[in-house]
Amino acid sequence: MTRSVYVTGIDRGDGRQVVELGVMELLTRQVDRVGVFRPLVHDGPDRLFELLRARYRLSQDPATVYGLDYHEASAVQAEQGTDELVSRLVDRFHQVARDYEVVLVLGTDFADTQLPDELAVNARLANEFGASVIPVVGGRKQTAESVRAETRNAYRAYEVLGCDVLAVVVNRVAPQDREAIRAGLESQLPVPTYVLPDEPALSAPTVAQITQALGGEVLLGDGAGLARDALDFVFGGAMLPAFIKALTPGCLVVTPGDRADLVVGSLAAHSAGTPPIAGVLLTLDERPGEEILTLSDRLAPGTPVVAVKGGSFPTAGELFAMEGKLNAATPRKAETALGLFERYVDTAGLLERVSAPSSDRVTPMMFEHKLLERARADKRRVVLPEGTEERVLRAADVLLRRGVCDLTLLGPVEQIRKKAADLGIDLVDSQLVDPATSALRERFATEYAKLRAHKGVTVELAYDVVADVNYFGTLMVQGGLADGMVSGSVHSTAATIRPAFEIIKTKPDAAIVSSVFFMCLADQVLVYGDCAVNPDPDAQQLADIAVQAAATAEQFGVDPRIAMLSYSTGTSGSGADVDKVRKATELVRERRADLRIEGPIQYDAAVEPSVAATKLPGSEVAGQASVLIFPDLNTGNNTYKAVQRSAGAIAVGPVLQGLRKPVNDLSRGALVQDIVNTVAITAIQAQTPIEKA
Template sequence: MAQSIYITSAEGHSGKSTVALGVLDALSRATPKVGVFRSIARSTLERDYVLEMLLAHDGVDLDYDECVGATYDEVRADPDAALATIVERYKAVEAQCDAVVIVGSDYTDVGSPAELGYNARIAANLGVPVLLVLGGRTVDAKPEQLGSSQPRTPAEMGQLAHLAITELAHGRAELFAIVANRADPEHKTETIAAIEQAIAAAPPRHADGAVPVWAIPEDPYLVAPSMRGIMRSLGGELVAGDPELLTRPALSVVVAGMSMVNVLPRLLEGAVVVIAADRSEVLLATLLANSSGTFPSLAGIVLNGPFEIPDPVRRLIDGLGSKLPIVTSPYGTYETAVRIMGTRGRLAADSQRRYDTALALFETNVDTEELTRELGVAHATVVTPLMFEFQLIERARSRRKRIVLPEGGDDRILRAAGTVLKRGIADLVILGEPADVRARATELGVDLGEAQLLSPFDPEHVHRFAQEYARVRAHKGVTYEKAADTVTDVSYFGTMMVHSGLADGMVSGAAHTTAHTIRPAFEVIKTKPGVSVVSSVFFMALADRVLVYGDCAVIPDPTSEQLADIAISSAATARQFGIEPRIAMLSYSTGESGSGAEVEKVRAATVLVRERAPELLVEGPIQYDAAADAAVAATKMPESQVAGRATVFIFPDLNTGNNTYKAVQRSAGAVAIGPVLQGLNKPINDLSRGALVQDIVNTIAITAIQAQRESS
């Protein structure tokens, strides 16, 4: 039976979805098959955005329809019949999973103890414990008062906890833990203490009486509505600007009901500006102010009223090239403002910054190790792709390193940087003109926080790097003048930062070729002692384990000596990332059965590995099936310690390696993480030009882990 948890609250708008996402993320690190279930959804016609967000989490493999228990209408019509349906549908999900995150109702009506009581009945009948979420702020009674809610005092939180615990006990639900969400950050300790007193005063149903209490502070970014949410509330449409920027939150509302000169001083950072559609001069002035860099950066503009943008004005807007979203509203100024203020922020999978912020808040304030341990979720022996990615992130942030990203003009790099910074994976230096980089990040809704933004033309750094590069390359006739020109190239500039100790590693290649990325490293960083070549590996994350493939990206036709180098370096990389190396030196024949130049090259390389690293388990020449399949190995190499159990696969040439990793990636659904460069004195890693944001995040984490080893 799956180890599951029921997440419910005592009222609406408590931020349950943030907690549910955090719990799901924590469980996904510990066990391979995690499911989600929504006990009560609003209707069958409108899809539940919280459930959709949770189903979009990596590692969750369930269909929407099978994860819904009942609707509000069904519960109102016949609560007992609805409960039976919920139990039946949950059991079908439970049968497919090791753990299930169950999300309770959303209090679409006026919140009342009766609704919490029904959630308690559901949890009791499902046989799962309750994680109770208490809202740390008052629930707004009127839409126009959104944002004016006040933090609850510790005493109020204690009283709310007492009432909720009592109701859960009446429903015979077992209380597992309490999270005070959106808690007042200035009274976090007192809030926890007040809730603990409430638990002591009204003992809940719990096996050993111990109920963990955590408090997650308020974050305005999470509760602010996005421009897309505002557009949806207004029933409007996007008439200009970048649709990708609709994910940016609106932190405040500015009603531009005055002349242009009076509107401009009142613009606020992250504001949505409401402008009457016939006030073209105010619209154009606002767009110019937003583009100038001397006024606050806006979230968007709402044009209200039944007026079309005149053609000459539209041409001016197009000529400005502004990416700021401009959406329409059919309502008057007052109604438009009220609807905007009545729009609530949604935690959705399509807003990476919200997603990262929610996870970072949860991880910082909730002991996830205690949560999974107390829930009884056993850590699995298998390693899924998602679990491997989690391990990378955990190891990287255990001892944070400073990584330089030369391609600050690439949106993917900026989005990945936002995730890395928010999750605490590494400290970052981003190359590019600082004003341009920060402006684009702001447009994308990316918080670069404490990242260092550095121009590759910064005179102080250029002078320092030119002197050093000229010294290192003097034997090639490089003068200071030539060096000063060379080091302004972002790949050289980033490499010189690593060489000079201003950064611990570099990740590049999203917008540059592999040669452009790693050539400076060959010239300046150079190879480790005893290693003759720089090579690469891919981590191939299969459904239940992670393998290492090398070399699939750098050396076209390695010699026997180079193959031995690749094998030894790959074994060291595997061990560094928690994979016990058992090396298969691949060829088209196994053992002594074949002959020919290619087989002899692999055979000689195997001998060299055994001579240079006798502690390693290595087999070769060996065919892929004999290396990977225990049944084939029992026939072809029954006495081998590697055959059928190989974890490190060394290919005889780049043609074979590159095609094999791509074939396995596509046919077996493996996640290929890499290429990871090895053999350099300091970590430099290359990205595919088709890299996704998560690929970049993973590569930054890998580079940080490599840097940890270099500094230990």
């Protein structure tokens, strides 16, 4: 039977979308096929479903998501009664439930619904759907005592109506009251109660949302600038020196369009990062001259300047009544929402209470979710040498919003800050270090000179070498100032990993440093090695790659069944290349008798059960291999790229193995999500105790 979770509320304004998004994240970690059902819907686009569909790659037909619109539901209830309304909605729900392992039900929104006793309607629907309920209580602008009382009443209301209440979530409470509310409710309710503080970035509208709502015209700015949150509004009226002092981080400057001094001054302050602003909103339908716009664009490229027709006073009224919304066009708000949910909700405990059936399949999304979850569970610090690179900054934004790890970014600090400000990224929780001016440079030069003295490296030479961001970052890892390093989005593989070979070196049980890719196919994750480092390993090295790959697979939840690949299976072929693989297989068995391994074996016999049944009947690896070891770099690199492009697989890596501390390389074509995944992997690798040389 399909397990369903019904997220509902007791009144409007509870910010329930944060909880709905968080629960969806949990469910998609556990199962492959999650459906969405909203019993009642308003006219117009459903922004939350569009966000869920885009973020979780839902294939569900949007027409199946909704039961009835509110007007139709109100008419049915008035003319034919509640039983008929519920009956129709139950029929629609089961049409969805039969196709999915779990269904997330989005309750009514208590906003202009014209439904009498709306809470009771939600409770009855949950019961008829066989769904467990998570009530959400909004606590904004309420005292701690009133929030506690309302939460107790909400639980009792759903419990009395026969609902299976999984947990209660209290949302949008004053941060200073959060702990008192949580402690007060812990002993008063028989189910877990999670209390989330109000997060200004979630309720703040983006510049794009403001522009659309006010019918504004974008004079300057790009998509990234328009996606910035307007965390505050500062209205221009004072002279420039006083006005600059009033600016706050993330504010939207609102000024008449003829105040060119305030426009230029605000953008100059943004360019200097003191402070970064969201943008400028020009009122009275006035526009600066072309020369001012040109100067503004040069001062702060990408920062939006928007003109509206209204005056400052009526515009202010509209701005203060406006609230940000989660939708597919605000992915950074979604990251903030998930970070908030995961920080204050016992996600493992809640998922256990949901008791959704675990899927035997491991989809790419499930693998990515688990990476972030594991990294977050034991936070480590990862250093990113390419601190001025846009993709790295965007990845850092995601990692910080989700609370995945602590970050150190290397590079000229003011350049990093300016680039981050231009992208609307807040790096307040990260460490910024410029190797060229850092107080650590002399210490690192001395340490590097000692390590490389046998190569004739002097302290003077080392002083220049360690100013390189990759050497500096590697020395931070070696010295315990960071737990791991990720680089390579703009540096070559050699530039990224050479410092690690010189400084960190291999683990005692590893003969060489090698690499693997996690190949995320539609329904499973395979481990490919070595596809990035060793051009033509001999039998000893190939055996070491296999043993290290098995350990890496185990560390990331892949049960290792090793296939030592060749152009021949079993004893059917001979020759130097096949003999190398056969010898490597024997060495692995001698070194690790506990590992399941087969070789030499062809790729099709390794992964396809029907071929395996013919070529190697009775093998415990053939047909079900999860770790595939290629005989050389030429074969491995070409194969992973062929599978990635032809089968639509997500390739996560290369993940380096064999180093005493984790350093990982990125492809220079890495996407933001690739960087996020690689940083998470590095943080997980760092959770393993360091082995002594």
